[in-house]
C-alpha cells in the first residue's frame with residue numbers, strides 16, 4: 001500500500017496512482033547521532049568522541065533539566081557526513097554543536113513571525129499567492145540557530161484564539177480540500193477571493209523540518225496531489241545537500257524525472273540551504289580549499305555529484321538561501337566564495353537573511369546593519385549575476401528587504417544624525433499591493449530585530465511599526481498590534 005492510499009479520505013486520480021507506482025523508496029543510513037546522551041555516555045563512534053570536550057559536556061550536563069537546558073530549546077542531531085565536515089571547520093562545528101551560552105537569554109517569540117496567524121488549516125500557512133507546508137518536524141541534522149525551533153522542539157505555542165498546542169503537520173486531504181475551495185472561489189469571482197481579495201494559491205513550499213528526510217514515496221505523494229490540485233510551482237526547501245548529499249541519489253532523481261514526465265507544466269524549485277563554503281568545498285590536510293588547475297575551487301565529490309543531479313535537469317530551478325549567523329558565516333570572504341561557487345554550478349543566490357526573533361536569538365543574530373555591511377562587502381568583486389541575493393528580514397507583515405544603510409548622516413533630517421536604514425516590503429503575506437512600500441529608520445548599530453528601531457522611525461509607508469495582526473487567515477481583517 002503506498003502512502004497516499006493510507007489517507008483513507010484522499011482519493012488519488014488514475015494519473016497519480018500510475019506515477020506513484022513507479023517510485024522506488026530506499027532507506028538511507030545517515031548514521032545520525034540524536035541528542036547529547038550518546039556523547040555523554042560514550043556511545044558514539046570513536047572518531048566522533050572528541051566532538052565535545054569533557055569540559056563542554058560537563059557544562060551542558062549541569063543545565064540538563066533546568067530552564068537553561070539546551071536540548072529543551074533545540075534538540076541536538078548530526079549526521080556522520082556533517083560531523084566529517086565539522087572536523088575541518090570551526091564554522092560547521094558551531095552550526096550543530098550545542099553550547100551553554102545558547103540559553104543565557106531566552107528572549108524571543110514562541111511563534112516567530114506570528115506564523116500561525118496565517119494558518120487556515122493545520123500545517124499550512126497561506127501567504128497571498130503562496131502556501132508553505134510543514135510536512136515533517138525534523139531534519140537529518142539540527143542547526144542550533146534554527147528559525148523553526150518551536151516546530152523541531154515540538155513546543156506548545158499559544159494561538160490568537162487562546163488555544164495552546166504544538167504546531168501540527170499538514171495532511172494531504174485537508175490541504176487539498178483547502179486549495180480546491182480557495183481556488184474555486186477565486187475563479188468564480190474573477191481572479192480574487194470574494195472575502196480576502198487574495199489571488200489564486202499557485203505556489204507551494206514543502207518545508208518543515210526538511211522534506212528530504214521523507215521517503216521518495218511520501219515526497220511523490222505530495223508532489224502529485226499538489227499538481228492535481230492545480231498548483232503551478234512547487235518548492236522543496238532543504239538543507240540535505242549539506243547534511244547528507246547522498247540523499248540525492250538515482251532513485252530520487254528518477255522520481256523527479258517521472259513527476260516531470262507526468263506533470264510537465266508544473267515548475268519545480270529546489271530551495272537549498274548552504275550557509276558556508278565549508279559545506280561544499282574540498283579541503284587539504286591543512287584545512288585550505290583545493291584549487292583546480294583552472295583556478296576553480298574544488299568541490300567535495302559527493303556534494304558535486306548531488307548538485308549535478310539537479311543542475312543537469314534544466315527544468316528544475318535551484319536557489320540557495322541562508323541566514324547570516326554570528327560566528328558561523330558573518331564573514332564577507334566566506335559569503336563571497338559561497339555566492340561564486342553557487343552561481344558557477346547553476347544555483348541562484350536567492351536571499352541572505354537577518355536572524356529572526358526566535359527564542360535565544362541574541363546568541364545568533366548579527367546586528368541588522370552589520371549583516372547588511374557583511375553582505376555588501378562580500379559582493380565586492382563579484383559579477384552582476386553572482387550578486388542577485390538580497391538581504392531580507394522577515395517582518396510579521398512579510399518578507400522585507402534591508403535596502404540600504406547609509407554611511408553618513410543625512411543633513412537636514414532630524415533623527416538621521418547617524419544615518420538611516422531603509423527597509424522595503426518584498427512580499428506582504430496578507431496584502432500583495434504593499435510590495436515596494438518603504439520604511440526609513442535612524443541607525444542603531446546594535447539593533448538585532450525591528451524593535452531596536454521602534455524609537456527612531458522617520459518614515460513608514462510600509463506600516464512596519466503600525467502592524468495589524470491577521471485575525472482570520474482565511475479572511476484577514478486586521479487587529480492592532482505593536483512590533
Ligand code: SF4
Pocket residue numbers: 138139141142143145146147148149152208209210238239273
Ligand atoms: S535545516 Fe532548517 S529547519 Fe532544519 S534545523 Fe536547520 S534551520 Fe532548522
